[in-house]
Amino acid sequence: MVAYDTLPGGDRNRFNQGHTATHEIGHWLGLFHTFQNGCDNPGDYVDDTAFEREAASGCPRGRDTCRSKSGEDPVTNFMNYSEDACMTHFTRGQGQRMVDHWMAFRSGRNTGEPDPRMAAPSSDWRRGPSVDVRADAAPDGRVEASAAVR
Numbered sequence: 613m614v615a616y617d618t619l620p621g622g623d624r625n626r627f628n629q630g631h632t633a634t635h636e637i638g639h640w641l642g643l644f645h646t647f648q649n650g651c652d653n654p655g656d657y658v659d660d661t662a663f664e665r666e667a668a669s670g671c672p673r674g675r676d677t678c679r680s681k682s683g684e685d686p687v688t689n690f691m692n693y694s695e696d697a698c699m700t701h702f703t704r705g706q707g708q709r710m711v712d713h714w715m716a717f718r719s720g721r722n723t724g725e726p727d728p729r730m731a732a733p734s735s736d737w738r739r740g741p742s743v744d745v746r747a748d749a750a751p752d753g754r755v756e757a758s759a760a761v762r
């Protein structure tokens with residue numbers, strides 16, 4: 613569920629391009645915030661999102677709140693709290709986690725226990741099929757998100 617004023621055309625200043633919905637769908641498909649667990653392992657359980665001490669506000673590109681870990685804060689990631697115009701992508705690892713979560717919990721095709729990799733991604737996890745995840749805001753205000761496994 614998202615507030616109606618966050619949808620395209622809504623009155624929520626800086627948060628009305630629809631990426632609140634993109635973000636919430638990310639949660640529904642098993643993603644945590646990029647700042648989950650701060651600078652501490654296991655972070656957000658995704659290997660290719662940099663660690664981040666706290667949520668971003670606005671669009672602080674270049675910020676690095678976890679100096680002991682590699683990479684600048686993922687402020688343009690859909691799973692942060694940046695304003696909509698700042699958000700551009702999910703990472704490949706997030707895409708894989710969403711596909712794995714879908715297969716384990718949402719598809720109705722799971723026949724056994726939840727895949728333990730959902731709680732603790734391993735390096736083996738990366739050897740699976742590649743996935744493309746896209747979420748685009750069209751000029752008419754529609755937001756389209758898709759995931760394709762190859």
Ligand SMILES: [Zn+2]
Binds near residue numbers: 635639645
């Ligand atoms: Zn959230």
